[in-house]
Amino acid sequence: MVIAVASGKGGTGKTTVAVSLALAASNDADARPLLLDCDVEEPNCALFLDLDRITRKPTGVLVPEVDPVKCDLCGRCAEVCVWKAIAVAGEKVLVFRDLCHGCGSCTLMCPRGAIHEIMHETGSIEESSNRSVDYAGGVLNVGQVMAVPVISALLDGHLRDRGKRTVILDSSPGSSCPMVETVKASDYVILVTEPTPFGLHDLDAAVRVVTDQLHIPSGVIVNRDGTGNDDVIDFCRERGLPVLARIPMDRRIAEVLSEGKPLVRALPEYMDLFREILATIGETTS
Amino acid sequence: MKQLVVLSGKGGTGKTSVTACIAGLASKEMTLVLADADVDAANLELLLNPRRRDTYQFTGGFKASIDREACISCGRCMEVCRFGAVVHPDGDPDAYSVDPVSCEGCKSCYYQCPVNAISAERTVAGTWYLSDSHCGPLFHAEMFAGEENSGKLVSELKKAAAGLCGSHDCGLVLVDGPPGIGCPVIAACAGADLALIVTEPGVSAIHDLHRILQTLVHFGIQSSVCINRSDINVSRTEEIEESCRNEGIPVLGRIPYDDRVTMAMCRGKTVLEYDPASPASMAVLGIWKKLREFL
Numbered sequence: 001m002v003i004a005v006a007s008g009k010g011g012t013g014k015t016t017v018a019v020s021l022a023l024a025a026s027n028d029a030d031a032r033p034l035l036l037d038c039d040v041e042e043p044n045c046a047l048f049l050d051l052d053r054i055t056r057k058p059t060g061v062l063v064p065e066v067d068p069v070k071c072d073l074c075g076r077c078a079e080v081c082v083w084k085a086i087a088v089a090g091e092k093v094l095v096f097r098d099l100c101h102g103c104g105s106c107t108l109m110c111p112r113g114a115i116h117e118i119m120h121e122t123g124s125i126e127e128s129s130n131r132s133v134d135y136a137g138g139v140l141n142v143g144q145v146m147a148v149p150v151i152s153a154l155l156d157g158h159l160r161d162r163g164k165r166t167v168i169l170d171s172s173p174g175s176s177c178p179m180v181e182t183v184k185a186s187d188y189v190i191l192v193t194e195p196t197p198f199g200l201h202d203l204d205a206a207v208r209v210v211t212d213q214l215h216i217p218s219g220v221i222v223n224r225d226g227t228g229n230d231d232v233i234d235f236c237r238e239r240g241l242p243v244l245a246r247i248p249m250d251r252r253i254a255e256v257l258s259e260g261k262p263l264v265r266a267l268p269e270y271m272d273l274f275r276e277i278l279a280t281i282g283e284t285t286s
Numbered sequence: 287m288k289q290l291v292v293l294s295g296k297g298g299t300g301k302t303s304v305t306a307c308i309a310g311l312a313s314k315e316m317t318l319v320l321a322d323a324d325v326d327a328a329n330l331e332l333l334l335n336p337r338r339r340d341t342y343q344f345t346g347g348f349k350a351s352i353d354r355e356a357c358i359s360c361g362r363c364m365e366v367c368r369f370g371a372v373v374h375p376d377g378d379p380d381a382y383s384v385d386p387v388s389c390e391g392c393k394s395c396y397y398q399c400p401v402n403a404i405s406a407e408r409t410v411a412g413t414w415y416l417s418d419s420h421c422g423p424l425f426h427a428e429m430f431a432g433e434e435n436s437g438k439l440v441s442e443l444k445k446a447a448a449g450l451c452g453s454h455d456c457g458l459v460l461v462d463g464p465p466g467i468g469c470p471v472i473a474a475c476a477g478a479d480l481a482l483i484v485t486e487p488g489v490s491a492i493h494d495l496h497r498i499l500q501t502l503v504h505f506g507i508q509s510s511v512c513i514n515r516s517d518i519n520v521s522r523t524e525e526i527e528e529s530c531r532n533e534g535i536p537v538l539g540r541i542p543y544d545d546r547v548t549m550a551m552c553r554g555k556t557v558l559e560y561d562p563a564s565p566a567s568m569a570v571l572g573i574w575k576k577l578r579e580f581l
Contacts, residue, residue, distance in 0.1 A: 009298060010294075011297040012298055015490065042497060044494070047489045080393065082347070103369075103390060103394045105393065108366060108394065108398060142497060143501060145437065146468065147466070173298075173466075174436075175429070176326050176429055184387065197329075197332050198329045202326075213431050229552050254543075257490070258486075258488030258518055259519070
């Protein structure tokens, strides 16, 4: 089972929930859970996992390279490139690698077969484990624009042979392409929010993606419960979304998280809550 | 005209709450134009309660679609699509269609189809607005669910904001930025004179602070920092202040945890409007005084 943890609004507790679920799943599963950090712009799961040695492999986008001997400067490549990542300038073809989405269209369309593709490194995939869980995460290089190719490389590499493992995906905030890339690979989405007008506004945007567009079953975790108002709970009722848990506003939680301690280890009284969430999701998806 | 962008790396550190307070303070001293560049989570309007003046459509990327009548089921489109967007609807191996959510809009299938059965049109991917708030005109947007190209929408918003600011001889463009370091962030900070990064004293926010600072160095934009909820972990707050000092980045102030920020938000107000004497309000006032010197 693949569970994505997403949110709409940032800073609502996605990573806290993802790490806690992975640790909760390690208790009684026959296979080790796998935690994939898909928030490649700002990956934080590793900070909470006390990992063994981390290995890193570069990843990126296949970009065109033009053979100047074969190229006759016809400009077909520039014509078909939607992102203006390739252009003929005088006697040369220029490639703007950071604009290239790696679709391969210029390579296919070149009438002289003058283009081949090379890997342009835009990030890396890291892998490690601790005594309870296996971990992999994508890291977008600083200055790079596109998160999605790093996310899709991470998911392609780790979801194929997952067997019966529980896989937890920690998504980027928001509801545009990096979030969509992550949640569409999942069987169930947990939307973490807080009971405030900002939390509600961004939850609504996330629900429109997950429920209305992708039709993936989902449930909500209300974090920092007790602050704000009841509008989020009312919204969940109206939209028929189960509230999986309400995590109270508790200054101790903020303090332990600020030191990189996983919630369910530092405050073990929360462990049962995350086991129950896993059980509920298991029943829903079976 | 100066441009200030508020960023954070990590989400949920208080960018929008700080931006709205600064907007209130700045508007007493200068004319300003606001842009909410966090188009995925456009919350600034929830604190400024603006009145919508003009509505514009945002045209996003291409989406391919296959004419089932003309299709000869050769499978070339599926072969060339690198985004897994060409699918067999209802599992029928002879039928082909495009999943619009996965379609990258590269038009590769459109060019490769031997019978011209594929079309590719630009789609409306969102709406953006020019609204009037008590702090000044606000440019903000709504992306349609699951759409891409949010960086392009941010660029469009900012271009409109800078245009209005220039034509009215305004003093400041204030941009509420998105979290992260990728496409929409880079679009939000293009052309900024100064970035204010709102961070928190925790391992995640500190990790993300370093990545956004590196990103700003990469694009040659000057940074400043303020630390929200600073009393949650005082030693981490001191760690941030020391590392910023070592890197020559000004720390403009600490904002203590203050539940009046959330109470104010629930009433659609900034904490400065709700309780000007609260600890968070006093702290933001101090930050604005320092910020004004930079601008």
